[in-house]
Amino acid sequence: MKAIQLQGSFGIDSLALVDQPRPTPGPGEILVKINAASLNYRDLLVVDGTFFPNLKFPFVPASDAAGQVEQVGSEVTRFKPGDRVTTHFIQNWEHGPFSQTPAGADYLDSALGGPRPGILSEYVVLPERGVVSTPSYLNDEEAATLPIAxxxxxxxxxxxxxxxxxxxxxxxxxxxxxxxxxxxxxxxxxxxxxxxxxxxxxxxxxxxxxxxxxxxxxxxxxxxxxxxxxxxxxxxxxxxxxxxxxxxxxxxxxxxxxxxxxxxxxxxxxxxxxxxxxxxxxxxxxITVGSRQSFEEMNIFLQEHQLHPVVDAVFPWSETTEGFHTLKAGKHFGKLVLIID
Ligand SMILES: NC(=O)c1ccc[n+]([C@@H]2O[C@H](COP(=O)([O-])OP(=O)(O)OC[C@H]3O[C@@H](n4cnc5c(N)ncnc54)[C@H](OP(=O)(O)O)[C@@H]3O)[C@@H](O)[C@H]2O)c1
Incomplete structure (x- = not known):
C-alpha cells in the first residue's frame, strides 16, 4: 500500500510517497481504508520538528481522516467491514474530562500524527475505540475535517x-x-x-x-x-x-x-x-481537542443542524507537499483536504 512519510529530516519537502506493507488488525483493532484526510496547523509543527524534535524517521504524519472499515480483528464489537468511520485524534481519551490513563500515561501520548504514527496511508490499523461512526449526511472529504478542528x-x-x-x-x-x-x-x-x-x-x-x-x-x-x-x-x-x-x-x-x-x-x-x-x-x-464522547455528541449536533464543513481546497495525495505549503501560506479559508486513492 502507499503512504506519505517524512523521510530522513524535518521539512515539508522531506515528505515522500512510498510503498509499505499493508498492516493487519490484531485483537480489538480494525483496518481502515482511508479515503480522505485533512491538514491541521499542528501537522506543520510536527513536520517542521517544532513539536517532536526527537521524532524517529521515517514517520507518517497527520491525524484526521475518514474512510471505511476493511477488516476487523478478533474481539471487535462496535464495527463491521463496510462501516464508514472517522479517526479520533487522542486515541486514549474516550470520555470525561482531560486526564491520564488509569496506568498514568499522558492522554496526549496516544495522539495520531505525533507521537503515534499518522494516517496518510491507504490503510491504517486503529483500536476500535479510536474511531467514530461518520455522520451519514457527510462525504469523506467533509468528515475528514472533523477530528481536530x-x-x-x-x-x-x-x-x-x-x-x-x-x-x-x-x-x-x-x-x-x-x-x-x-x-x-x-x-x-x-x-x-x-x-x-x-x-x-x-x-x-x-x-x-x-x-x-x-x-x-x-x-x-x-x-x-x-x-x-x-x-x-x-x-x-x-x-x-x-x-x-x-x-x-x-x-x-x-x-x-x-x-x-x-x-x-x-x-x-x-x-x-x-x-x-x-x-x-x-x-x-x-483546550486540547476533546474526548471521543464529545466527538460523538458533536456529530449529533452537526447532523441535527445539517452543518457542512467548509472545505476550501482538495488535493490529490500525490500533491501532499503542495497541500502543506498552502496550509503554511495561510491563504485558505476553513479546511484543506487530501484525497487518498
Ligand atoms: N489546542 C488544541 O487542541 C488545538 C486544536 C486545533 C488547533 N490548535 C491550534 O490553533 C491554531 C489554529 O489552528 P488551525 O488548524 O485552525 O489553523 P489554520 O487553519 O492554519 O488557520 C490559520 C489562520 O489563522 C489566522 N491567524 C493567523 N494569525 C492570526 C492572528 N494574529 N490573529 C487572528 N488570526 C490569525 C489566519 O486567518 P486569516 O487568514 O483570516 O487572517 C490564518 O489563515 C494553531 O495554533 C493550532 O496549533 C490547537
Whole structure:
C-alpha cells in the first residue's frame, strides 16, 4: 500500500510517497481504508520538528481522516467491514474530562500524527475505540475535517457554556475558527470575527458572521470589539493566536467571560496583564481537542443542524507537499483536504 512519510529530516519537502506493507488488525483493532484526510496547523509543527524534535524517521504524519472499515480483528464489537468511520485524534481519551490513563500515561501520548504514527496511508490499523461512526449526511472529504478542528471549536464553546444571544469572538478564518463560527451561529450566538483579509471577512459574513474586523488594518482590534458590544465585551473568545492575541482577548472580554486557549499562531509565550484578567473575573481554559464522547455528541449536533464543513481546497495525495505549503501560506479559508486513492 502507499503512504506519505517524512523521510530522513524535518521539512515539508522531506515528505515522500512510498510503498509499505499493508498492516493487519490484531485483537480489538480494525483496518481502515482511508479515503480522505485533512491538514491541521499542528501537522506543520510536527513536520517542521517544532513539536517532536526527537521524532524517529521515517514517520507518517497527520491525524484526521475518514474512510471505511476493511477488516476487523478478533474481539471487535462496535464495527463491521463496510462501516464508514472517522479517526479520533487522542486515541486514549474516550470520555470525561482531560486526564491520564488509569496506568498514568499522558492522554496526549496516544495522539495520531505525533507521537503515534499518522494516517496518510491507504490503510491504517486503529483500536476500535479510536474511531467514530461518520455522520451519514457527510462525504469523506467533509468528515475528514472533523477530528481536530471541529472538535476543538465544539469543546471550547461547550466548556464555556455558550448560550443563544451571547457573543463570541472568533480569531482568523482557519479550520478551528470557521467551525467555531458555524457552531456559534447554529447555537444562536452573535459572532465577531477577525481576519487579515477583507475578502475572507466577506466569506465569513456569508456564513453568518455579524461583525467583521481586519486585525491587520486595525491592530488594536479589541477596541472595535468593545465598540461593537456597546462597551460591554464578548462572552466567549476562541483564542487561536496565543502570544500576541491573549491580552487583547482579555481586553475584549465581558466580566465573567470565558477564553478558550487553543492556539499559538503568533507564538508560544505570553506576558499576561494580570490586573486586567483579575478585574474581569475572566475564565481561561486550556483546550486540547476533546474526548471521543464529545466527538460523538458533536456529530449529533452537526447532523441535527445539517452543518457542512467548509472545505476550501482538495488535493490529490500525490500533491501532499503542495497541500502543506498552502496550509503554511495561510491563504485558505476553513479546511484543506487530501484525497487518498
Ligand atoms: N489546542 C488544541 O487542541 C488545538 C486544536 C486545533 C488547533 N490548535 C491550534 O490553533 C491554531 C489554529 O489552528 P488551525 O488548524 O485552525 O489553523 P489554520 O487553519 O492554519 O488557520 C490559520 C489562520 O489563522 C489566522 N491567524 C493567523 N494569525 C492570526 C492572528 N494574529 N490573529 C487572528 N488570526 C490569525 C489566519 O486567518 P486569516 O487568514 O483570516 O487572517 C490564518 O489563515 C494553531 O495554533 C493550532 O496549533 C490547537
Amino acid at each position: 471541529a472538535l476543538t471549536a465544539w469543546q471550547s464553546l461547550r466548556l464555556g457554556s455558550l448560550q443563544a444571544g451571547q457573543t463570541v469572538l472568533v480569531q482568523g478564518t482557519g479550520g478551528v475558527s470557521i467551525f467555531a463560527l458555524q457552531f456559534a451561529k447554529a447555537l444562536g450566538a452573535r459572532v465577531i470575527i477577525t481576519s487579515s483579509s477583507d475578502d475572507k471577512l466577506k466569506r465569513a459574513k456569508k456564513l453568518g458572521a455579524d461583525v467583521m474586523i481586519n486585525y491587520k488594518t486595525d491592530p488594536e482590534w479589541w477596541r472595535a470589539i468593545k465598540a461593537a458590544t456597546d462597551g460591554v465585551g464578548v462572552d466567549h473568545v476562541v483564542d487561536v493566536g496565543g502570544q500576541d492575541t491573549l491580552n487583547q482577548s482579555v481586553n475584549a472580554l465581558k466580566p465573567g467571560g470565558f477564553i478558550g486557549m487553543i492556539g499559538l499562531l503568533t507564538g508560544m509565550e505570553c506576558k499576561l496583564n494580570v490586573p486586567n484578567f483579575l478585574r474581569r473575573n475572566a475564565r481561561l481554559e486550556g
